[in-house]
Amino acid sequence: LIFNGKKKDNDVFVNARNNYPLISRFFPVYFYNWDWPFPYMNRVGVYFKHPSNINVTRVLSEKYFCSTSKTKRAYEYNLYSYNDIIVVDFDKNICQ
Secondary structure, eight states: OEEESBOOOOHHHHHHHHHOGGGGGGSOOSSBTTTTHHHHHHHTTOOOOOOTTSOHHHHHHOHHHHHHSEEEEOSSOEEEEETTEEEEESSOOSOO
């Protein structure tokens, strides 16, 4: 499981953050790139190990990844599945 990019903030949170800038310090960005999501998911009961044996940069830059992966496009992210690797692309910029 690989995460690319940052999850879009909720509109209500964006409004609150704009009106009360201090509030953003209490809500860290958990789904930002490769390291943060795993401790967060473990804390809420979803157990995935960090892909320590995978070179994330290499996987995301390989040319065949985009043409051979199964793709699911959603409003907030694109989801790619290739062999035993799943990529959640919040930035939607991997396979353009």
